[in-house]
Structures are given as C-alpha cells and as structure tokens.
Amino acid sequence: MNTSSTLTQRNILTVSQLNRATSRLLDEHFLSVLVEGEISNLAQPSSGHLYFSLKDAGAQVRCAMFKTRQSRLGFKPENGKQVVVKAQVSLYEPRGDFQLIVEHIEEAGDGALRRAFDVLKLKLLEEGLFAAENKQNLPALPKTIGVITSPSGAALRDILTVLRRRFSAVEVIIYPVAVQGDNAKYEIAKAIALANEHKQCDVLILGRGGGSLEDLWAFNEEIVARAIFASTIPIISAVGHETDVTIADFVADLRAATPSAAAEHAAPDQQEWLSRFVQLEARLQQQLQLKLSQKRQSLAWLSKRLEQQHPGQKLAKNAQRLDELELRLNQTMQTKLRHDKSHIEAKIAHLWQYNPAITINNYKQKQEYLSKRLITVIRHKLEGLNQQLLNASQTLHAVSPLATLNRGYALVIQQPSGQIIQSAQQLKSGDIVETRLAKGRFTSQVKTIIGDKVQD
Incomplete structure (x- = not known):
C-alpha cells in the first residue's frame, strides 16, 4: 500500500x-x-x-x-x-x-440579585401590582407629608430643604427606618403600615440616596412591594439616582428620579398658589361687582313697580282687615280661656275626692296605736322573763354544791385523777387528796384508813 x-x-x-x-x-x-x-x-x-x-x-x-x-x-x-x-x-x-x-x-452577587429582581418583577406584574388603574393621585395641596427614610441620610436633608423652599407651611412627619441591611425591609414595611394606621399624612415619600444594587435591595423585597400596594396613602418612590430602578418604583403611585424630585412632586409651589389666589381674588371681585350691579337694577325695577301699584291704599285696607282679625282673635281667646278655666276647676274638684291626705292620716293614727301596744306587750314579756330568771337562779343556788360547802361541809378530790371521794374504800395509804372548803382549799396525804374514816 x-x-x-x-x-x-x-x-x-x-x-x-x-x-x-x-x-x-x-x-x-x-x-x-x-x-x-x-x-x-x-x-x-x-x-x-x-x-x-x-x-x-x-x-x-x-x-x-x-x-x-x-x-x-x-x-x-x-x-x-x-x-x-x-x-x-x-x-x-x-x-x-x-x-x-x-x-x-x-x-x-449582583447577578444573583438581578435574577431575583427579574423573577419578582414578573410575578408582581402578573398579579397587577404595577397596573396603572391601581395608582392613586397625589393630593394637590397636602397638609401633612410623611417621609420614610434613614434619619441620618443625605436624602432626608435634601427632601426637607426642598419642602421648606416650595411650601414651608406643610407639616412633615419623619418615620425613621434602616434603608439597607437585613432588617431594613421589615422596618420599611412596618413604617408604611404605621402611617396608614395613624392616618395623619396625605402623601408619603419613600426614599434613600444612591448605592449598589445590593445597597438598594431592601426596596426590591416582596414585603415592601406589598406594603406599598396595600397603602391607602399615595406613595412616591425616590430610591437612589435617576438610573437606579427598584421594585418599589414600579409599585409606588409615582416614581421620582431623586429624593429632591420626590419633594418637588409632593409639595405644591407656594408662589404658584399665591398667584392662583391673586387671580381668584380678582375673579371674585369681578363676580361680586357684577352681582351687585344686577341687584341694583332689580331693586330699581321693583321700586318703580311698587310705586305704580299705590301701596298706600293697599296698606289702609290691610290695616282695617288686621283690626277686624285682632278683635276676633281676642274674643276667641277669652272664650277659650273661660272654657279651659272651668275644665281645670272641675278636674281639681274631682282630684280632691281622691286626696290621699285623709288615708295617710288614718294610717298614721293606726301606726301610733300599734306602736304603743307593741311597747306594752314587750314590757310585759320582759317582766315575765325576769321573774323566770330569778326563780331559776334561786333553784340553782339551792342545789349548788357551793351552798352545801357554806354549811360546813367539804369536798375531797383525789389527785391527780380529779375523782370525787365518796368512800374511804376509794383511797389507799400515800394518796394525795385535795380538800375544797367553802372558802379556799388545801392538799393532804393519806396515812391511815380506818373504816369509813380517814386520818391524816
């Protein structure tokens, strides 16, 4: 190959x-x-x-x-x-x-936060928390403005500076909260709820200065978003710089680019209102002048018409009719008074028939009689009881052992048992006995027992 x-x-x-x-x-x-x-x-x-x-x-x-x-x-x-x-x-x-x-x-970290931001934003968007129809209008002339922010931040100073410049008469309530950190979201949500509970503010500004996405994260928390949505007080969100966007901005009724801009939106311009007042005053004066002119014309027309109808003759006729009615009224009143007087006298006579004074006097005499009788019965009863007590006392004295002792007798009691000696057979040599006389007592020891006689 x-x-x-x-x-x-x-x-x-x-x-x-x-x-x-x-x-x-x-x-x-x-x-x-x-x-x-x-x-x-x-x-x-x-x-x-x-x-x-x-x-x-x-x-x-x-x-x-x-x-x-x-x-x-x-x-x-x-x-x-x-x-x-x-x-x-x-x-x-x-x-x-x-x-x-x-x-x-x-x-x-920012990347993770950004993803969490997008997920929550989509969730709240689908629930309608960003919908325009849920946004509240800001009051044109608020009496009190609430500010939810850090008490030591520059955002608060900027807001107060603008409010003093635009409308110094407006009252400001500060709700101090942490604007970053783990507890910030809870403090912000609680401050919004507290402002709604107290109902002192006409509008709320929620804000802080700029920072990183992590610094601003408290304003991207769901608990804060739902607190803003639940608020019945309009809320302006002013978080960070103009380029910073948070979930709070989407839910709030208005988003401001900066805290200063939020104050501009919340407070009216006093100079603009003064100008409006001047214009309204001028319009009011014009309307008053026009109204007075119309009334003067109407008065002049009515005066002329009154002169044409000869009011003197009508007054004379009315005076005569008035005299006639006055006489009839006096007669009617006199008749009515006589009738009422007779009716009242009849009622008084009828009432005297049921006068309770007689019945009360009878009961009073009966009560005095019963009281005297009760005293007599009680006195007799007490005398009888005293006599019974005297008789019982004499009988008791007659049977009392003390009376026997007064006649020269003695009472011998064995010690320490306390048994009364009735017979010499109850004693033995060496027993200790107590002899009780009518006056005094003495103790002795038994030496010799002879028959039913005892020798000490």
Whole structure:
C-alpha cells in the first residue's frame, strides 16, 4: 500500500484551516453565553485590554475583554473576585486557544440579585401590582407629608430643604427606618403600615440616596412591594439616582428620579398658589361687582313697580282687615280661656275626692296605736322573763354544791385523777387528796384508813 497516494486522496486541512473552521463553528453555535467563575491571572497591558482566566473548582477558560467594552463596568475586576461574564465563545486562531470574548462583567452577587429582581418583577406584574388603574393621585395641596427614610441620610436633608423652599407651611412627619441591611425591609414595611394606621399624612415619600444594587435591595423585597400596594396613602418612590430602578418604583403611585424630585412632586409651589389666589381674588371681585350691579337694577325695577301699584291704599285696607282679625282673635281667646278655666276647676274638684291626705292620716293614727301596744306587750314579756330568771337562779343556788360547802361541809378530790371521794374504800395509804372548803382549799396525804374514816 502506498501511504503517500492514500494521503493525497484525503481532504487534508492546514492548521489555519482547522482553527478557522473551529472558530466559525463556535461562533455559529454559541451566539452569547453567561458564565460564572473566579477571576485569575488578570493582566492589563498598555493597550488597555483585559486578559484573565475564569475558573471554578474543576476547570478554567481564557478570557479577553477589549478596552471599548470596559466603559460600562461598575466595579474594578480583581483576582479572586467571583463574577458573571456575558461573552462570545471563540477560538484564538494563531495559537489555537479556546477563549471567551467578554462583552460585560458583573459581580456574581449582583447577578444573583438581578435574577431575583427579574423573577419578582414578573410575578408582581402578573398579579397587577404595577397596573396603572391601581395608582392613586397625589393630593394637590397636602397638609401633612410623611417621609420614610434613614434619619441620618443625605436624602432626608435634601427632601426637607426642598419642602421648606416650595411650601414651608406643610407639616412633615419623619418615620425613621434602616434603608439597607437585613432588617431594613421589615422596618420599611412596618413604617408604611404605621402611617396608614395613624392616618395623619396625605402623601408619603419613600426614599434613600444612591448605592449598589445590593445597597438598594431592601426596596426590591416582596414585603415592601406589598406594603406599598396595600397603602391607602399615595406613595412616591425616590430610591437612589435617576438610573437606579427598584421594585418599589414600579409599585409606588409615582416614581421620582431623586429624593429632591420626590419633594418637588409632593409639595405644591407656594408662589404658584399665591398667584392662583391673586387671580381668584380678582375673579371674585369681578363676580361680586357684577352681582351687585344686577341687584341694583332689580331693586330699581321693583321700586318703580311698587310705586305704580299705590301701596298706600293697599296698606289702609290691610290695616282695617288686621283690626277686624285682632278683635276676633281676642274674643276667641277669652272664650277659650273661660272654657279651659272651668275644665281645670272641675278636674281639681274631682282630684280632691281622691286626696290621699285623709288615708295617710288614718294610717298614721293606726301606726301610733300599734306602736304603743307593741311597747306594752314587750314590757310585759320582759317582766315575765325576769321573774323566770330569778326563780331559776334561786333553784340553782339551792342545789349548788357551793351552798352545801357554806354549811360546813367539804369536798375531797383525789389527785391527780380529779375523782370525787365518796368512800374511804376509794383511797389507799400515800394518796394525795385535795380538800375544797367553802372558802379556799388545801392538799393532804393519806396515812391511815380506818373504816369509813380517814386520818391524816
């Protein structure tokens, strides 16, 4: 077999052709990709282009970003920083190196936040939270404006400065909240709910100064968006700079480019209102003058008509009719008074028949009689009870042992049992006995027992 002849018959590519075909294939298949990884081997030669590797735990790929693409970078690329790149897949033909031609770079955190932003934005859009028909109109002349922001931020100073300049008479209530950090979303939602509960404000300004997407993230939280949507008080969103856009901007009744612009929208221009007042005053004066002129003409016409109808004669006729009616009225009143007086007198006479004074007097006499009788019965009853008590006392005294003792007898009690001795048989030699007399007592010890007599 002739090896040279076999190779000639095949389609043999040069290295350049192979690299060019591979590059074309990559360009056609991968129009644009998003790749996340860590920057390494970063280099920026004098041309201004950026060259680096993008790596993860298992692989790496070379990347190139030309100088013209770097103007929109919001941060400085550094080795070790986690990023997301938007790039075209390419092959560097002179060396046959697989690489990415980078169009845009953003920090990986921002990329994740941006994706979360897009997901929530689509969700709330489908629920109608951004719909124009749900937006509330701002009051033309608010009495009180509420400001929900950081008490130490420049945004608050800007808002207050504009409000003082535009309409210094408007009252301002500040709801201090954190505008970034983990608790910021809860504080903002709570402040919106509190303002609606108190119902002191005619419009609310929700805002803060500029910052990164992460700094502004509290205003992209769902809890804040739903609090804004639920508010019955119109809300102006003024978050960040003019180029910053948050979920709060879409839900709010009005989005302002800056906190200062929000204050411009919320407060009326006092000079403009003064001019309107001057114009209204002039129009009012014109209308008053016109009205007075019309009334003067009407009065002149009525006066002329009154003169033509000879009012003196009509007054004389009416005076006579008035006298007649006055006489009839007096007669009717006198008749009515006499009738009413007779009726009242009859009612009084009838009422005296039922006068309770007589009945009361009878009951009073009966009560006095019963009281005297009750006292007599109680006195007799007490005398009878006293006599019964005296008799019982005398009987008790007659049977009392004390009376026996008074006649010279004694009462002997064995100690310590307290038993009364009635017979010498109850005692034995050495017993202790107590002898109780009519007056006093004494203790003795039994020495000899003789029959029913005891010798001490």
